[in-house]
Amino acid sequence: MADEKLTPQSENFSEWYNQIVQKADLADYAPVRGCMVVKPYGWALWENIQQALDKRFKATGHVNAAFPLLIPMSFFEKEKEHVEGFSPELAVVTHGGGQPLEEPLVVRPTSETIIGYMYSKWVKSYRDLPILINQWGSVVRWEMRTRLFLRTLEFYWQEGHTVHATPEEAQAETRLMLDTYYDFAVNEGAVPVIRGRKSETEKFAGAISSWSIEGMMRDTRALQSGTSHYFGQNFSKAFDIKFLNQKNELEFAYTTSWGMSTRFIGAIIMTHGDDQGLILPPRLAPIQLVIIPIYRDDAEQSAVMPVVERVRQTLAETFRVHVDARDGLTPGFKFNDWEMRGVPLRIEIGPKDVEKNSVALARRDRPGKAGKTFISQEALVPAVSEALKDIQASLLARAIAFRDEHIFDVQNYAELTDAVQKGWAFAWWCGDPACEARVKEDTRATSRCIPLDQPGGKGVCVVCGKSASEKVYFARAY
RNA sequence: CGGGGCGUGGCUCAGUCCGGAUAGAGUGCACGGUUCGGGUCCGUGAGGUCGGCGGUUCAAAUCCGCCCGCCCCGACCA
Numbered sequence A: 001m002a003d004e005k006l007t008p009q010s011e012n013f014s015e016w017y018n019q020i021v022q023k024a025d026l027a028d029y030a031p032v033r034g035c036m037v038v039k040p041y042g043w044a045l046w047e048n049i050q051q052a053l054d055k056r057f058k059a060t061g062h063v064n065a066a067f068p069l070l071i072p073m074s075f076f077e078k079e080k081e082h083v084e085g086f087s088p089e090l091a092v093v094t095h096g097g098g099q100p101l102e103e104p105l106v107v108r109p110t111s112e113t114i115i116g117y118m119y120s121k122w123v124k125s126y127r128d129l130p131i132l133i134n135q136w137g138s139v140v141r142w143e144m145r146t147r148l149f150l151r152t153l154e155f156y157w158q159e160g161h162t163v164h165a166t167p168e169e170a171q172a173e174t175r176l177m178l179d180t181y182y183d184f185a186v187n188e189g190a191v192p193v194i195r196g197r198k199s200e201t202e203k204f205a206g207a208i209s210s211w212s213i214e215g216m217m218r219d220t221r222a223l224q225s226g227t228s229h230y231f232g233q234n235f236s237k238a239f240d241i242k243f244l245n246q247k248n249e250l251e252f253a254y255t256t257s258w259g260m261s262t263r264f265i266g267a268i269i270m271t272h273g274d275d276q277g278l279i280l281p282p283r284l285a286p287i288q289l290v291i292i293p294i295y296r297d298d299a300e301q302s303a304v305m306p307v308v309e310r311v312r313q314t315l316a317e318t319f320r321v322h323v324d325a326r327d328g329l330t331p332g333f334k335f336n337d338w339e340m341r342g343v344p345l346r347i348e349i350g351p352k353d354v355e356k357n358s359v360a361l362a363r364r365d366r367p368g369k370a371g372k373t374f375i376s377q378e379a380l381v382p383a384v385s386e387a388l389k390d391i392q393a394s395l396l397a398r399a400i401a402f403r404d405e406h407i408f409d410v411q412n413y414a415e416l417t418d419a420v421q422k423g424w425a426f427a428w429w430c431g432d433p434a435c436e437a438r439v440k441e442d443t444r445a446t447s448r449c450i451p452l453d454q455p456g457g458k459g460v461c462v463v464c465g466k467s468a469s470e471k472v473y474f475a476r477a478y
Numbered sequence B: 001c002g003g004g005g006c007g008u009g010g011c012u013c014a015g016u017c018c019g020g021a022u023a024g025a026g027u028g029c030a031c032g033g034u035u036c037g038g039g040u041c042c043g044u045g046a047g048g049u050c051g052g053c054g055g056u057u058c059a060a061a062u063c064c065g066c067c068c069g070c071c072c073c074g075a076c077c078a
Helices: A013-023 A040-059 A080-089 A112-122 A167-187 A234-239 A263-272 A298-316 A331-340 A351-356 A377-405 A413-422 A433-443
Strands: A027-029 A036-038 A070-072 A091-096 A099-107 A131-140 A154-164 A193-197 A209-216 A222-232 A242-244 A250-252 A254-261 A289-293 A321-323 A345-349 A358-363 A372-376 A407-409 A424-429 A446-451 A470-475
Touching: A013 A027, A013 A263, A036 A040, A040 A131, A040 A154, A040 A167, A040 A263, A080 A234, A112 A131, A112 A154, A112 A234, A112 A254, A154 A167, A167 A193, A167 A209, A167 A222, A167 A254, A209 A263, A209 A377, A209 A446, A209 A470, A222 A234, A222 A263, A234 A254, A254 A263, A263 A377, A289 A298, A289 A331, A298 A321, A298 A345, A298 A351, A298 A377, A331 A345, A345 A351, A345 A377, A351 A358, A358 A377, A372 A377, A377 A407, A407 A413, A413 A424, A413 A433, A413 A470, A424 A446, A433 A446
Parallel strands: A289 A321, A289 A345, A407 A424
Antiparallel strands: A027 A036, A070 A099, A091 A099, A131 A154, A154 A254, A193 A209, A193 A446, A209 A222, A222 A254, A242 A250, A345 A358, A358 A372, A424 A470, A446 A470
C-alpha cells in the first residue's frame, strides 16, 4: 500500500529504489539476510517476463527441462576458472538427515557443471546435437552486499545450456540468444540496451567469450541485464562431452550458456520509474489499466457500477484490467496508489461519464491532468489499444533519449574521468586489462562492453595511448 | 569483510546523553458516520516481553558487555 510519499530520485536514488520496491508491492525482505520475498504483484510481472522470453526460446527451437538444486562439490573443481570464479560465493550443504555428508553439496550458483555432467551421458553422436535446453529456476550466490532484485543471495532466472558440433554453430547460438535478449528488452520492456562483448576481466568464469546487454538506469549507472556465453570446449573437456562426428572421429563438443534474471525487474524500475512511483511498460504490466469508479452516494454508486462492470467486461476481452472497487477510499487516493504501482492507464467513470456516455482516460507516463482525456465509451477499445501502444513507444523513446544524452564520446583520459561521473564514456581502448584496471582505480567505473556497433577504423587508447581497434563503454555499474 | 548509521505498536519516529510511576506521537489497521472527478473529516477501538542474551542497580527502552539483523558508503558480483 502506498502510504507515504516517495523520496525523490534527485534527492537519493538508492532510497527511491528501495522504497518503490516495497511501496509498489513488488517484493519484501525475507528473514534471512539478502533474501527477498517476491510478492504477488512482483511475481505477476516476472511471469509476464517469463512468458515473453519463453515464447522466444521456443520459437528458436529450445525446450525446457529441470536440473537439480544440489551439485556435488567436486563438480566445481573440474573447470579451473569456473571454480575460482564461483568458490567465494558458494553456499554449501554439509549435513543431511542429521548426518555429516561424505561429500559436501553445493547449492547451485549456476548449472554448467551439473548440466555438463548430464550432457556427457546424453551426447554420443553428432546426431544427438544440437542440444538446446533451457531451465527456469533459482540459484544461490553468497553476495556480500545485496539489494532487492538487483543482487540477492537467491534469485530467479532462466539459464539456457546448449551443445553443438562446431564452434561456428555454438558461436551463432551465443549471438542468437544475445539478440533474443536485446529484442525482449527493447520491445517488451522498453528498456534500451546495448549489445556487446565483455572484456577479459569482466567475462564469465570459464567462458571463452561473454556477451551482455547493458542498460542505463536513471542515475546513469549501467545494469547488466542479460548475458550469453560461448565456452568453446572448456566445459566439454572438463565434463567429457564427446561425440562421434560424421567422419567417425571422437570430438569434444562446443557449449554455450545464457541467462536472464529477476534483475530485469530492477532494470524496468530504474529505467522508467519517476517520483510518483513505478511506470510499467504496457506489454509486461500485470495490470494494463485500472478502472476507478467515482460516486458520492448510494444513488450515484448504483448508477456508476453497472457502467463500470460493462466497460470492464468489454476491455477484459483484450486487456489486463482491474477495477478498484475499494470502498471508503477517495478517488484521489486511488489515483496515487495505482500510479505508485505503475499501471500504464487509468480509467475514471463517474456520474458525469454515465450521463455523457464517456470515460476519463489518464496516462501514467504523463502525470496529472496533462495525461487525462475524455472519450466516448464506444471508442474505448481502440483508444485504449492506441494509448497502450503509444505509452510503450514513448517509454522506449524517452529512455533512449535519456541514455543518448548521457553517453559521451571521449577523446582522452581527462574526458573519460569526467564523463563517467555524469554518464557513460565511449572510448577507444587497446584491450589491455591494465588500462581497464587503471580506470577502475581512478574512477570506480568499469568496462561494460565492447559494443557490436563499432565506428570502424583505428584510434588510440584513451588510457595508454597505444593503438586501438575497438571502442568500449566505461561506466559505473550495479 | 572494512567504515558509518540504525534497531521502541504494521510503518515512520520521539523518549536514551542525565535510570524512576499505566512507554508516547503521526500514519496505517478495525468499526460507525461523513466524504468521494488528484492523497476527506470526525468519533470509538485493537495493537508494544522497547532486536536478543547476559551484567550493573532497590529500579533498565535508558548504563556496560557480547551477539543478531537492516540500511548507507567501499572491496566482489546477474
